[in-house]
Amino acid sequence: MTGRLVFVLALTCGITVGNLYFPQVVSPLVASGLGVAPTAAALVVTVAQLGYAVGVFFLVPLGDRVPYRTLVVALLGLTSVFLLVAGTATALPALVVGGGLAGVTTVAAPLVAPMVAGMVVPERRGAVTGTVLSGSIGGMLLSRAFGGVLGEGLGWRAPYLLAAGLCAVAAVVLARLLPSSAAPSRQRYPALVAESVRLLWAEAALRRSCLNQACVFGGFSAVWTAVALLLTGGRYGLDARAVGALALVNAVTMLCTPVAGRFADRRGPDVVNAVCFGAVLVAAAVLALGALGGAVGLGALVVGTLLLDVAMQSGMVANQVRIFALGPEVRSRLNTAYMTCAFLSGAAGSWAATALPGWPWVCTLVATLAAVAWLSAARRRGRAPAGRR
Template sequence: MTTKLTADAKPRNQQKPRLTRWLTLLLALGAAISVANIYYCQPLLALMGQTFHETSTQMGFVATVTQFGYAAGLLFLTPLGDIWSKRSLIVILSFTTAITLFALSQAQTITWLEVASFLTGMWTIVPQVIIPLAVDLADEKTRGQVVGTVMGGLLLGILAARTFSGAIGQWFGWRTVYLIATGLMIALGVIMYFALPQLTATAKLTYGKLMRSIAQLFLQQPILRQSSMIGGSLFGAFSVLWTVLAFRLSQSPYHYGSAIVGLFGLVGIGGALIAPIAGRIADRRGPSFMIGVGIFITFASYVMMLLGDGVLLLLIFGVLLLDFGVQASQISNQARIYALVPEARSRVNSIYMVSYFLGGTLGSFLAAISYGLWQWTGACLTALMLVSFAGTIHLVKR
């Protein structure tokens, strides 16, 4: 596809290294280990609050600044993958994240904790460099399957992080979680340095031109705008569940504690494990088809959880369907947008993921309000509204 952008960003001729199954799994593992850094804090906030003698409101701000840091990294650092070697960027980000994680583990004041959390969020954008790298290395015929595998790893990291940090924090303290995470990021940086192929950067742009081109891309690519709105809406619906689930499970007829809530992350892992199937279907039937299927499954999951409120088995199955539906659409959306401007994949990914994050933030905000007013019914109807918006955007002609 020809755009004004390509005049300043022509890809250089180079022989593409072969993407082996082992390397694909390594990229998925790297995405899982790195994305987990954003979510470790969620089960640990109460423990942190005890350490610093702070209220739940103040500790909630720690999770917020981590997400803001991640958004800042998505917007200002992820696009560097188009003008720097992605391998070098991944290695630098891994070691830098390790430094901020160690600083976080040593926090002595709440301000120290918040600043370290923001920086950890900002630097831990490694998954959003790994995904475009995987697309660069993949053949066109298997691109959806490769994205599905890497995204499956990312979702596993998101869901397993809560269970892991909750258990480690309960037994060994919250600082130990971040010390372990520090070691994991150092190991990841070393492994990626030796295992990843060195690809030449695809664009010759200054950083200023790079950032200006992001707005240009968004205006020039209708498919990117459509995918961003769909992805943001579905992740908003996904965030609704995880914002209110702990409150619902603490009430009748469940009366479950935080340990059981953490185990629901393991239920979501089932959706992540079968998500690569969506990538293979997208390769055969086209991404648009699988996006529609994912939207339908996500809608059905909330109908099930709404009508089956109070029935544990239906809640578990609904969570499984939700993770699969959102993941299926996510994989297909990304397979579609990465084909638009190959030499600008990092910037395309930045636009998409910032929209994705903003949708999740909106979903959490609306969930808190609707649950406070109308409990579980209000939260489910809010999620269904977001999914319906995604379906409408999908059906509207570009």
């Protein structure tokens, strides 16, 4: 695992994760370009997210059955084709189908994480996983900004076509850089898919990681759904570009995840999780000040979302270090169960943000979820034998 390969894998994760987020900013341009209603154009966002959930559950387990180089390169190639279909669509149905299929196949990031875990020594697993994850964070944060600028200047097709080209280049590069490897498992595909559910039932460490991330990611999703409503509402009266600028501020998170990974290597993932739960509680208190409006409220939103982002992403590194230590032959299936739980919780958090009566209630939800995770961890430490604490 060379530094060059780590960099390319992190960049690949950023490219593929970005495919899920740039449609959020180009959907209004799609509406005007194809002459459809904005609500109809928003389907491009919905189908991409739904497609990703399907891909995580049904394709990521193949990482334990198919050699990683073959699988990752093939999925990148398919994603490039589907994005090209979307970018050249002349009607909304073709765009929705192309974008949805691209969402299904753009699952390189959850495949790369277990692959990397198997290519480095355990003492470096957290640090390298954190570095690769920082690429995903960059894609999540930066794709919306660049997608908006590119779409405004060249039209809504430009981000799709650029993303298709980037995925094709990544496929070619990784076909040359990734080492060949044997598949770690010979199980049949239906058994691989069912195994993710069985592992969730059987492995206490996996359930612990899923609970940790579900609590934190649910609150994270609730905040980022509600903050757009808050900033564009009467309290602040800003436009959607303010939400994108807030996301760019949080790009500093990319620098924190490798640090969290090294800390997890030295002190263990439980310590990192405990710090993250405390950070989320502090973030909820700071974010509550956002209801004040004005400069004070805006500053609170910047600090609070930054703290929440750092805690969520650092906790993800710690949780993945824990689950990847359970067995090299099942890492993709472990990550499938973990990511599925996280995204289900994130969807529930986004729904809750629109159902709750106001911003203070969203902050209360974030604090409550963090408290649940912290209390669960405290009870587990209390039950553990003295030698295992």
